[in-house]
Amino acid sequence: MKNILITGGAGFIGSNFISYFLQKYPHYKLYNLDLLTYAGKTENMQDFINHPNHTFIQGDICDKALLHQIFETNDIDSVIHFAAESHVDNSIHSPNIFIKTNIEGTFTLLDVAYHHWLEKPFTYKVPYGIFHHISTDEVYGSLGENGLFTEQTPYAPNSPYSASKASSDMLVRSYHHTYGLKTLITNCSNNYGPRQHSEKLIPTIIKKSLLGEAIPIYGDGLNIRDWLHVEDHCRGIDLVFHSKQYGETYNIGGNNEYTNIQIAHIVCSILDDLCPKSQGSYKDQITYVQDRAGHDRRYAIDSTKLQTSLGWKPQYDFLRGIRQTIEWYLLKYKT
Ligand SMILES: NC(=O)c1ccc[n+]([C@@H]2O[C@H](COP(=O)([O-])OP(=O)(O)OC[C@H]3O[C@@H](n4cnc5c(N)ncnc54)[C@H](O)[C@@H]3O)[C@@H](O)[C@H]2O)c1
Secondary structure (H helix, E strand, C coil): CEEEEEECCCCHHHHHHHHHHHHHCCCEEEEEEECCCCCCCHHHHCCCCCCCCEEEEECCCCCHHHHHHHHHHHCCCEEEECCCCCCHHHHHHCCHHHHHHHHHHHHHHHHHHHHHHCCCCCCCCCCCCEEEEEEEHHHHCCCCCCCCECCCCCCCCCCHHHHHHHHHHHHHHHHHHHHCCEEEEEEECEEECCCCCCCCHHHHHHHHHHHCCCEEEECCCCCEEEEEEHHHHHHHHHHHHCCCCCCEEEEECCCCEEEHHHHHHHHHHHHHHHCCCCCCCHHHHEEEECCCCCCCCECCECCHHHHHHHCCCCCCCHHHHHHHHHHHHHHHHHC
């Protein structure tokens, strides 16, 4: 039996991960700590809220006393850490909460885990638990027209969001090197799929299309992201979590590079097919708006390490995945 603390399990990726993990590992007990900020939704947990192996705890990863209590009461032996402030735009106008949640929160979690997992605190024995940190490819900065981010790419974060995630990655790294904590880090590209907050690109395009509002596209629309289906991401996390390759970092990417304007066109075409407007195309609603400050031009991930050493392969074809995702949102908005 594993007693796993999952943080951020009411958010987009965390909730998809809990659904996936509960189904795949019926002998694991999951403790889901989430503050339910504006980004966390109880409806995201509908599938599993009453599952016998799932316990929801509303609380803050910065609350040390609460973390100690959770570790003690439930004998937590692993952490999979998703909780974060995750939206770049918010980090540009309100960076403070990103520093608090993403850096201080990760530090608090690491420190409580480390002390709980040492048989005798401060004797520098190897702590026994696993700490898996979920991070982003944005820590590597921006690419030119060519090249891919590998695990060796130097960190060069450009937004307060990516700087806070880079800092949290460094703290995780330091707890492995200094204290021997069994850490794992995964850096993934842009996820898409069900349950994503409407502030993010794909849900925004869908929502604005259906409301008949302008679909905002930053700058010239030519910024490139590498899209990864959330289920493929969950499979990657699963492999890394069980890999025992402590201290290692793995990149997870979908190998699906599209410009933002291409994404808008693809989503609008699928919507034109699934629920046509009385006149014209949803593409007519696309409107270019002033670019995001410091907008990174291109992200693209090389997942060779994960593929060759742990046998991961994305299973979703992008066009199939995006169609299914749109169908999911259409169903959600109808109910
Ligand atoms: N979505 C992506 O495309 C993407 C890409 C790369 C990396 N990531 C990383 O994956 C993780 C999950 O991302 P997401 O898209 O699911 O984010 P999300 O914003 O949908 O969910 C974040 C969750 O964390 C919770 N939370 C926030 N602050 C908290 C706190 N102080 N204590 C406890 N819970 C708190 C929120 O309530 C929410 O449920 C994040 O660490 C993010 O940096 C996401």
